[in-house]
Amino acid sequence: MLCFAFIASSILSARYLISGTTNSLNVGTARLGADIIAVPAQSVAAGEDVILTGQPTTFLFNDTPAPEIMRIAGVGEASAQIYVASLQASCCSYPVQLIGFNESQDFTISPWLKSELGRPLRQNEVVVGSEVVGAVGTPFAFFYGRQFTVGARLEPTGTGVDTSIFIRMQDVYAMAAESETKALQPLNLKPGQVSAVLVRVRTGFSSEGVAASIKAQIPDTEVITANGLVRKIAGQISLTTQLLYIAAASVILVSFPLIVLVSSMVINEQKREIGILRAMGGTKRFILKLFFAEAITLALIGGIIGVLASFILMYTFQNLIALDLQIPFLWPSIGQTLAEAGLALALVVGVGSLASLYPVVKNSRLEPYEAIRSGES
Amino acid sequence: MKYLLILGVVLVMLGILVAVTPWYIFPVCEMDGMYATTSAGKEMLMPCGYTARAETWVVAPMLILAGAILPLSKTKQYRSAIGIFGVVLGALVLLLPTYIMGMCANPQHPCVVGTLPALVLLGSATIAVSVVVLAKR
Numbered sequence: 001m002l003c004f005a006f007i008a009s010s011i012l013s014a015r016y017l018i019s020g021t022t023n024s025l026n027v028g029t030a031r032l033g034a035d036i037i038a039v040p041a042q043s044v045a046a047g048e049d050v051i052l053t054g055q056p057t058t059f060l061f062n063d064t065p066a067p068e069i070m071r072i073a074g075v076g077e078a079s080a081q082i083y084v085a086s087l088q089a090s091c092c093s094y095p096v097q098l099i100g101f102n103e104s105q106d107f108t109i110s111p112w113l114k115s116e117l118g119r120p121l122r123q124n125e126v127v128v129g130s131e132v133v134g135a136v137g138t139p140f141a142f143f144y145g146r147q148f149t150v151g152a153r154l155e156p157t158g159t160g161v162d163t164s165i166f167i168r169m170q171d172v173y174a175m176a177a178e179s180e181t182k183a184l185q186p187l188n189l190k191p192g193q194v195s196a197v198l199v200r201v202r203t204g205f206s207s208e209g210v211a212a213s214i215k216a217q218i219p220d221t222e223v224i225t226a227n228g229l230v231r232k233i234a235g236q237i238s239l240t241t242q243l244l245y246i247a248a249a250s251v252i253l254v255s256f257p258l259i260v261l262v263s264s265m266v267i268n269e270q271k272r273e274i275g276i277l278r279a280m281g282g283t284k285r286f287i288l289k290l291f292f293a294e295a296i297t298l299a300l301i302g303g304i305i306g307v308l309a310s311f312i313l314m315y316t317f318q319n320l321i322a323l324d325l326q327i328p329f330l331w332p333s334i335g336q337t338l339a340e341a342g343l344a345l346a347l348v349v350g351v352g353s354l355a356s357l358y359p360v361v362k363n364s365r366l367e368p369y370e371a372i373r374s375g376e377s
Numbered sequence: 378m379k380y381l382l383i384l385g386v387v388l389v390m391l392g393i394l395v396a397v398t399p400w401y402i403f404p405v406c407e408m409d410g411m412y413a414t415t416s417a418g419k420e421m422l423m424p425c426g427y428t429a430r431a432e433t434w435v436v437a438p439m440l441i442l443a444g445a446i447l448p449l450s451k452t453k454q455y456r457s458a459i460g461i462f463g464v465v466l467g468a469l470v471l472l473l474p475t476y477i478m479g480m481c482a483n484p485q486h487p488c489v490v491g492t493l494p495a496l497v498l499l500g501s502a503t504i505a506v507s508v509v510v511l512a513k514r
Contacts, residue, residue, distance in 0.1 A: 131484040133482045162484075163484065163485070312498070316494040316495075316497065316498055317490075317491070317494055317495075319484070319485075319489070319490040319494075320403075320490040320491050320494070323485060323490050
C-alpha cells in the first residue's frame with residue numbers, strides 16, 4: 001500500500017508542479033497582456049525576474065524606444081513602463097518593485113482599472129499586487145519621500161505581479177524629481193526615460209518574428225517573449241519534475257515484482273477458501289473478479305493516501321517551493337486538480353491490477369479439490 | 378491499552394516537532410540573520426521570533442507532557458481531559474502564527490513560506506490526534 005502511496009504522490013507532485021507553473025504563467029502573462037517586452041540589452045535577466053518572481057530591480061533605457069517600436073511592422077500596441085526598486089518601505093520594511101505605467105497607452109492595468117474601479121487612478125494612488133500589505137483606500141507607504149494611497153488590489157497571479165506596485169508614470173517622474181531633497185537616496189530618472197516597452201502583436205504576425213525585428217532595428221535592445229518565459233520556466237522545473245518521475249518509475253520497477261510476490265503469497269494462503277467457494281458453485285470468473293477487486297481496492301487505498309499526502313504538502317508549501325525553485329506558481333483550478341489526482345489514481349490502479357494479474361488468473365483456474373488440498377498443505 | 382501508548386508517542390513526537398520546527402526544520406527569520414532594525418539602528422526580533430519562542434517554550438512542553446501522561450492515565454475522565462487539552466494545544470500551535478502573534482509581513486520571508494505552513498500542519502495534526510484520543514477514550 002505504501003508503494004502505491006509513494007507512486008501516486010510522486011507523480012501527482014510532478015504534475016501539480018507543471019500545471020501550477022503553467023497556470024501561473026498563463027494568468028500572469030494575461031495580466032500583463034503583452035506578447036513581447038523590450039528591455040535594455042544588459043537587463044534581460046532582471047526583466048524576467050520582475051515578471052516571474054517580482055525580484056525588485058531598477059533598470060532603464062537611455063531614452064524611450066516606444067515611438068521607434070511602434071513603427072515596426074506587426075506591432076499593434078506599445079506601452080512603456082518604468083521598473084524601480086523601492087528603498088526600505090515603512091509598511092513592510094522590505095524593498096518592493098514599483099512599476100510606472102503610462103495611462104494613455106497602457107493595456108496592462110488601465111482596462112482592469114476601468115472595469116474594477118470604474119475610474120482611472122488619482123494622483124499618488126497605486127494599484128498593489130495581491131501579496132503587498134496595505135488596505136485599499138488607506139495611506140500606504142512613502143516611496144522616495146512621497147506618500148501613496150492604495151487605490152485597488154489585483155487578483156493573485158503567482159508571478160512577480162503579486163509583489164509589485166503599479167504607479168502612474170507622471171507620479172514616478174514627480175517622485176524622482178522630489179527624491180533629491182526628500183528621499184534618503186535620490187532616484188536617478190530623467191523625464192521620458194523608461195525601463196521597458198510592452199508590445200502587443202497585430203493579428204497575422206508572429207510574436208517571434210516581431211521580436212526579431214525589434215532586436216534587429218532598435219540598437220541595445222533585447223526582447224522577452226511569453227514563449228521564451230515558458231521555455232525558461234520549463235528548463236527551471238525540468239530537473240525537479242524529472243527527479244519526481246524517475247522516483248515514481250524506480251518505485252514501480254522495484255515494487256512491481258514485489259507486489260506480484262505478495263499477491264501470490266496472499267492468494268496462496270487463501271487457496272482453501274478459493275476451493276470452498278468453487279465447490280459451493282463459484283465460477284472461475286467470480287473468483288477472478290473477487291481477487292481483482294481486492295487488488296484494486298488495496299491499490300486505490302494506497303493511491304488515495306498518496307494523493308492526499310501530495311495535495312496537503314504541495315498546497316501547504318507551494319510558496320516555499322516556488323521561492324526555492326525561483327518559479328511562478330499558482331494553484332491549478334479545482335477541475336484540473338481533480339483531473340491530475342484521477343490520473344495518478346488510474347495509474348496506481350493500473351499498476352496494482354497488472355501486478356496481481358498472474359497470481360489471480362493462475363489461482364482462479366484451480367479446480368475445487370485441488371485448491372482445497374493445496375490450501376491445506 | 379496499546380492504542381493509548383501509540384497515541385501518546387504520536388503526541389510526544391508532535392510536541393518535539395513543534396519545538397524544533399521553528400529553529401531547525403523550517404527556521405524563522407532570525408536564524409537567517411534577519412532582524413527588524415529601528416531608526417536608531419537597534420536590531421529587534423520580528424514577530425516570527427516571538428511566535429517561535431512561544432511555540433517552543435510554552436506549547437511544545439505541554440504537548441510533550443500530555444503525550445507522556447496519556448498511556449499512564451487510568452480513567453476515562455483523565456483521557457477526556459488530555460484529549461480536550463490536546464485540542465486546545467493544537468489550536469494554539471495553529472493560531473499563534475496565524476492570529477495571536479503572527480509572522481512577518483513580507484510574504485517572501487522564510488517564516489511565512491516555511492515555518493507558518495509547517496506549524497499549521499502540525500497544529501492540525503495535533504487536533505486530529507487529540508480528537509482520536511477523545512473518541513477512543
